[in-house]
Amino acid sequence: MNEEYTISVFSENHVGVLHRITTIFTRRGINIESITVSESEIHGIHRFNIVVSSTEVLMEKVVKQIEKQIEVLRAFFYPLDKIIYQEIALYKLPVEAVQNGTSIEHIIRNNHARILTVEKDFLVVEKTGHKQETQALFDELKPYGVLEFVRSGRVALSKSPQRFKDYLDAPELGKRNTDEEVRELAENN
Amino acid sequence: MIMEIVAEKKPKNDERKAVRVSGAEALILSLEHEGVTTIFGYPGGAIMPVYDALFDHQENIHHILMRHEQGAVHAAQGFARASGRVGVVFATSGPGATNLITGIADAMIDSTPVVCITGNVFSPLLGTDAFQETDVVGISMPVTKWNHQVTSAEEIPDAIAKAFYIAKSGRPGPVLVDITKDAQVNEFDFSYKTCEGIRSYHPVPALDNDKLKEAADLINKAKRPFVLFGQGIILSHAENELKAFIEKTGIPAAWTLLGLSALPTNHPLNVGMLGMHGNYGPNFLSNESDVVIAVGMRFDDRVTGKVSEYLNNSKVIHMDIDPSEINKIIHADVPVLGDAKESLSALTALVNENSHEEWIQRFRDCDKKEHEKVIKNELFPTAGVLTMGEVIRIMSENAKSDAIIVTDVGQHQMVTSRYSKFVKSKSSITSGGLGTMGFCLPAAIGARFGAPERQVIGVIGDGGFQMTIQELGTIFQTDIELKILILNNHYLGMVRQWQQLFFDKRYSATEMVNPDFQTIARGYGIESKKIEKREDLESGIKEFLNFKGSYLLEVVVGKENNVFPMVPAGCSVAEIRLE
Numbered sequence: 001m002n003e004e005y006t007i008s009v010f011s012e013n014h015v016g017v018l019h020r021i022t023t024i025f026t027r028r029g030i031n032i033e034s035i036t037v038s039e040s041e042i043h044g045i046h047r048f049n050i051v052v053s054s055t056e057v058l059m060e061k062v063v064k065q066i067e068k069q070i071e072v073l074r075a076f077f078y079p080l081d082k083i084i085y086q087e088i089a090l091y092k093l094p095v096e097a098v099q100n101g102t103s104i105e106h107i108i109r110n111n112h113a114r115i116l117t118v119e120k121d122f123l124v125v126e127k128t129g130h131k132q133e134t135q136a137l138f139d140e141l142k143p144y145g146v147l148e149f150v151r152s153g154r155v156a157l158s159k160s161p162q163r164f165k166d167y168l169d170a171p172e173l174g175k176r177n178t179d180e181e182v183r184e185l186a187e188n189n
Numbered sequence: 190m191i192m193e194i195v196a197e198k199k200p201k202n203d204e205r206k207a208v209r210v211s212g213a214e215a216l217i218l219s220l221e222h223e224g225v226t227t228i229f230g231y232p233g234g235a236i237m238p239v240y241d242a243l244f245d246h247q248e249n250i251h252h253i254l255m256r257h258e259q260g261a262v263h264a265a266q267g268f269a270r271a272s273g274r275v276g277v278v279f280a281t282s283g284p285g286a287t288n289l290i291t292g293i294a295d296a297m298i299d300s301t302p303v304v305c306i307t308g309n310v311f312s313p314l315l316g317t318d319a320f321q322e323t324d325v326v327g328i329s330m331p332v333t334k335w336n337h338q339v340t341s342a343e344e345i346p347d348a349i350a351k352a353f354y355i356a357k358s359g360r361p362g363p364v365l366v367d368i369t370k371d372a373q374v375n376e377f378d379f380s381y382k383t384c385e386g387i388r389s390y391h392p393v394p395a396l397d398n399d400k401l402k403e404a405a406d407l408i409n410k411a412k413r414p415f416v417l418f419g420q421g422i423i424l425s426h427a428e429n430e431l432k433a434f435i436e437k438t439g440i441p442a443a444w445t446l447l448g449l450s451a452l453p454t455n456h457p458l459n460v461g462m463l464g465m466h467g468n469y470g471p472n473f474l475s476n477e478s479d480v481v482i483a484v485g486m487r488f489d490d491r492v493t494g495k496v497s498e499y500l501n502n503s504k505v506i507h508m509d510i511d512p513s514e515i516n517k518i519i520h521a522d523v524p525v526l527g528d529a530k531e532s533l534s535a536l537t538a539l540v541n542e543n544s545h546e547e548w549i550q551r552f553r554d555c556d557k558k559e560h561e562k563v564i565k566n567e568l569f570p571t572a573g574v575l576t577m578g579e580v581i582r583i584m585s586e587n588a589k590s591d592a593i594i595v596t597d598v599g600q601h602q603m604v605t606s607r608y609s610k611f612v613k614s615k616s617s618i619t620s621g622g623l624g625t626m627g628f629c630l631p632a633a634i635g636a637r638f639g640a641p642e643r644q645v646i647g648v649i650g651d652g653g654f655q656m657t658i659q660e661l662g663t664i665f666q667t668d669i670e671l672k673i674l675i676l677n678n679h680y681l682g683m684v685r686q687w688q689q690l691f692f693d694k695r696y697s698a699t700e701m702v703n704p705d706f707q708t709i710a711r712g713y714g715i716e717s718k719k720i721e722k723r724e725d726l727e728s729g730i731k732e733f734l735n736f737k738g739s740y741l742l743e744v745v746v747g748k749e750n751n752v753f754p755m756v757p758a759g760c761s762v763a764e765i766r767l768e
Contacts, residue, residue, distance in 0.1 A: 012389055015338070016326060023331045064513035070335040070355055073389040168388075 002053045004033075006078050006085065006156045007063060009048035010040060010164055012071040021048065021072070024065045030054055034087075034153035042165060045073065049085075051154050074167050078158055085156035089134035089149065090116070091125040097144035098123060104144060111137045122147060207378035212342030212368065213238035215379045216306065217246050219349035222381045225277050227268060227638050228252045229261040233281025234321060236308025238373035240279070253638065253667055256659035258285050260631035262292020262363075263657070266301045267635025270618045271593055271643070273426075275357050276635065278305040283321030286367070287328065291625060293363045294332040298622030299447060300420060302361035304352045305329075312340040312369040325367050334362030342375040346382070354384035359392025360511040361424060393510060394526035396535060404482070404506045404523045405539035411480035411504075413548045414440045415471075417463060417492075420447035420621075421485010421509060427530035428452070428614045431484065434537045439544035441552055443471035445486045449606055450616040460552040464492045465756045466603035469563075470555030472754070472762040476502060477551070484508045485529045488518040489622065498761035508532050562767040563753050568608065574747035575723060577604040577676050583730045584646065584674060585609045592644040593618060593636050597629035597653035600682035603752045605648045615640075627656030630673070634660060637669045644672070644734075651677040651703050661713040664739050672733060673715075673741040675706060678748050686751045710741040717741040 011017045018037065025032055033051040040047040054062070059077045066075040095118065098104045108115065113127035127137050134151055210218065216239055220228070230252060232240045243252055255261040258280045265276025280289050286307045296303045310319045326338045335355045339348050345368065352364045408414055422431050428451050435442045435452075441460040442452060452459050461468030463475075472494075475481075481503045486492070493499045496518060507514070507521035508529060515524040525532050567578030581604055588594070594609050596602040596619040611617060618636055620628035633647035654675055664671055685699040710717035716736055720729040726744070733742040756765045 016330065016336070019327060019330055027331065061513070061517060064515075064517075068511070068513045070387065070390045 002055060004051065004053055004080055005056075005059050006080070006083050006154060007048070007050040007052065007059070007066070007075060008078070008156065008158065009050065009066055009075045010073045011046055011048065011069075012073070013039070013044055013046045014071050017046075017069070017071050018048075020069050021050075021066055024062060025050075025052065028058070028062065030058070030062070036153035036155055040164065042168065045164075045168075049154050049156050074164065076158065078156070082160075083156040083158055085130070085154050086128050087131055087134060087152050087154050088126065088128045089138070089151040091127070091138065091141055091146055092122050092148040093125065093141060094145050094147060095119070095121055095123055097141075104141075107137070107140050111140070113137055207380045209376055210379045211238065211242065211374055211376050212339075212345050213242035213373040215342060215345045215377070216349065216368065216373070217242045217250065218379060219346050219381055220277065221246070221249055222383065223275070223349065223353045225275075226250060228277045228279055229255055229264040229268070229635060230279030231255055231258050231261055231281070231285060232279070233283075233285045233308070235282035235310055235370055236279060236285070236306075236373075238370065239306070239308060239368070251638075252279070253634070253663065255631065255634075256662045257657065258288035259292050259627070260634075260657050260660045260663065262289050262296065262303060262305065263625075263628050263631035264635030264638075264660075264663075265303045265305075266292065266296050266299075266628075267595060267618055267632030267637075268639035269301050269303060269635075270632075271615055271636035271639030271645075273615065274302075274639070275353055276301070276303040276639075278303060280305065280307050281321065282307060282309045282325070283323045285321075286323055286325035289365075290329060290332065291623075293329055293365065295620050295623040295625045295628065296363035297332045297334065299620065300361050300424060301363065302356040303363040304349075304356050305363060305365040307365060307367045308373065309338070309367050309369045311371045313371075315340075315369065325365065329365045332363070333365050336365040336367070338367040338369070339372050340369045342372045342377045345372065346379060347384075350382060350384040351387065354387070355390070359390075393528050394512060396527045396531060397525070398535075400523055400525045401532070401535050401539060404508075404525055404536060407480050407504050407506060407523060408438060408440075408482065408536075409541045409543075412545075413478045414438065414480040414482065414545065415475065415478035415503075416440050416442035417445070417481060417483045417486055418442060418448045418451060419445040419484070419486025420451075421529045422448060422451040423614055425485065425510070425529040427485070427528075427533050430530050430533035430537065432456070434533050434540070437537055437542050438540050439542075439546075439549075440482070441545070441549050443467070445489070445492055445621070446606055446619060447621045448486060449619075450611040451614050453612045454610040455612075458549070460549075461556075462607060464489070465494075465758075466607065466752050466754065468556070468607070469559035469754050469765055469767060470552040472756055472765045473555055474551055475500060475762050478503045480504050480506065482506045482508070483519075484533065485510070487514050490518075493518060494756045494760055494762040494764075498763070508536075559754060559767065567604075574750070575721070575726065575744060576750055577601055577678075577746050577752075578608055579723075580674070580676060580726065580730070580744050580746065581605050581608045581648070583727050584648075584734070587731055587734050588646060589644040591616065592646055593640060595619065595629050595633040595636055595645065595647045597647075597649045598624045598626045598683075599650045599653060600678070600686065600750075600752050601648055601650045601676040603683075604676075626653040629653060630657045630660045631663070633671055633673070634663055634667075634669065637671055646672040646674060646734075648674045648676065650682060651675060651679065651701055652681045654706075655703075658709070661710070661715060664715065665713040669739065670737070671739045673739070674733070675741065675743040676746050677703065677706075677743050678746050678750065679703060680748060682750075683752070685749070689749065689751070690755075691757070706741060706743045715739045715741050717743070719743040719745065721745045
């Protein structure tokens with residue numbers, strides 16, 4: 001049975017690392033649901049968050065293939081309950097939407113969204129949350145004529161007390177050693 | 190002459206004294222620092238500054254002009270596999286670079302250390318569809334262990350140092366460094382420092398003593414233990430450690446195609462070849478073993494047969510340097526990560542002396558059966574068409590004992606691997622994982638330069654020979670002594686065999702109408718003979734092997750001979766067929 005997994009990859013910030021990582025998924029016919037990349041808490045080390053629908057067995061193999069890439073420092077995978085995660089969504093609405101009564105205000109308030117800007121012709125609403133939540137707001141705003149909508153990939157942090165820096169500071173640990181360790185990490189995290 | 194040129198040269202000490210040079214000159218100096226003496230390549234527009242710099246270093250670096258870039262990579266592979274050193278390739282941008290890809294993919298799947306250097310257009314032209322511009326870094330990414338584009342001269346020494354370190358450390362593999370033309374021509378202050386480590390890369394996992402103990406316990410209690418070894422033994426120079434381990438424990442050992450020659454053929458515990466066309470015993474008895482010790486091998490599907498019916502009664506100890514191989518195909522009950530040499534010697538210290546005579550007798554019984562049903566007729570036929578087996582038997586009997594046998598892909602490859610006798614490691618060079626037809630001829634040329642003191646014999650089918658036949662030109666120009674044995678059955682034999690067995694003998698596109706190979710050889714100044722009769726075979730092979738200089742011997746063998754035993758695709762290894 002497929003389940004949603006979030007893979008976190010810590011890599012050097014070099015040209016081509018993204019391509020190397022994505023080909024690992026392509027080759028195995030795994031579709032990437034979302035991907036985000038940005039610098040981590042350590043200068044020069046970038047963190048990828050990749051969301052896929054797959055199986056634990058396949059994830060173990062994929063994560064090991066990712067770790068095998070020379071420029072990857074470590075990679076981990078987590079089921080949903082082992083991470084704290086968010087996505088951000090932006091909604092562009094025609095300015096008329098707020099000129100007819102107060103319902104938009106209620107919707108924004110109830111959804112803990114906020115208005116980023118109001119221009120002459122449009123306004124932009126921002127909402128962070130899980131996909132269902134940003135999608136729910138989209139559905140509510142739809143009758144008001146959503147001009148544009150965008151949702152980011154997932155950003156996620158593991159619930160593990162271990163910091164990535166601990167791995168980095170202990171190079172003797174090397175990259176992950178065995179599958180047991182993979183499982184352990186997945187379970188503990 | 191060759192001896193002098195490729196004689197082992199110690200890498201120079203790090204000299205940090207800077208000298209002002211062009212990027213191209215820096216590249217050559219960097220290669221010299223890495224101890225490179227032989228390069229296989231093909232020039233072109235985007236790498237001309239490098240070739241110009243090479244012109245002044247001909248005394249130290251011998252460049253072998255191949256006839257195609259694919260041939261250059263295969264030659265570098267043959268060089269690496271024969272010598273244990275890193276093979277180096279030069280090619281130009283665009284088509285030069287794309288022609289490398291098959292060879293790089295082959296080196297990747299067979300873990301061969303190769304450094305490819307490609308030239309590219311001036312960096313401002315990247316991405317503009319300039320003449321002979323292609324995204325070689327992007328194209329080669331899935332088939333390289335690492336690759337990198339250099340756009341400034343200053344980066345060259347570090348990129349080359351890293352390339353060599355990555356190619357040869359841990360599980361070896363091909364790397365590619367693409368250097369733009371401006372980086373080749375610009376000048377900078379050169380100094381060189383060899384790479385000693387990369388923070389994101391841990392090539393050799395630390396040994397885990399607990400795992401070793403677990404493995405030793407399993408081995409000590411095993412009734413029918415079985416060792417499967419692969420190229421990891423050769424790559425980690427663990428031949429003696431493997432021997433010591435099996436001799437102490439008395440465990441029979443079988444090899445994968447790429448593990449061939451790591452253990453002498455006549456070693457009493459060498460029970461033969463694994464896989465689709467391997468020996469009967471090692472396949473049939475796999476599923477009867479209770480403990481399997483797999484060392485430096487990756488459970489290729491040609492070895493496992495139907496995975497769900499493979500080793501179901503065995504505990505598996507999987508020893509490998511590459512963590513991603515553990516549990517990739519077969520669940521490892523005890524994974525032992527690390528370098529095979531180190532792991533095996535540590536494990537040998539923990540295991541009890543033992544013998545498994547009854548179990549080994551089972552292999553001997555299987556051998557007897559295989560001999561009766563297959564080998565006898567294949568190696569000692571008295572009438573009818575010539576068989577590949579008898580040709581290989583006579584070739585092997587008359588070759589020098591430390592000869593390197595290079596094979597292509599197909600029936601002849603299986604027959605040669607099954608019936609050649611080896612006493613020395615690094616004596617069999619073939620394309621295993623990728624199964625690249627056309628590998629043999631250029632790889633044999635490379636092996637010749639990698640081990641100039643050894644006899645090199647290339648065994649090729651009529652199909653594969655014509656895939657890289659142009660490399661006869663390289664033999665001609667370099668004037669090397671290479672023995673080329675063509676087993677000509679006028680078919681793409683392995684495909685034809687499958688058509689016969691599984692496609693109702695519908696021989697679709699497998700018959701080869703071949704040219705006269707003697708005429709072709711003559712054009713390249715290579716001595717040649719064709720043998721069609723049994724009575725001419727032995728004397729013909731002797732003449733071929735004893736000839737001073739290159740020689741192409743064509744032996745016409747049975748058109749519809751098959752290779753047996755065979756584990757049909759999708760079947761369990763226990764269903765191995767003898768006929």
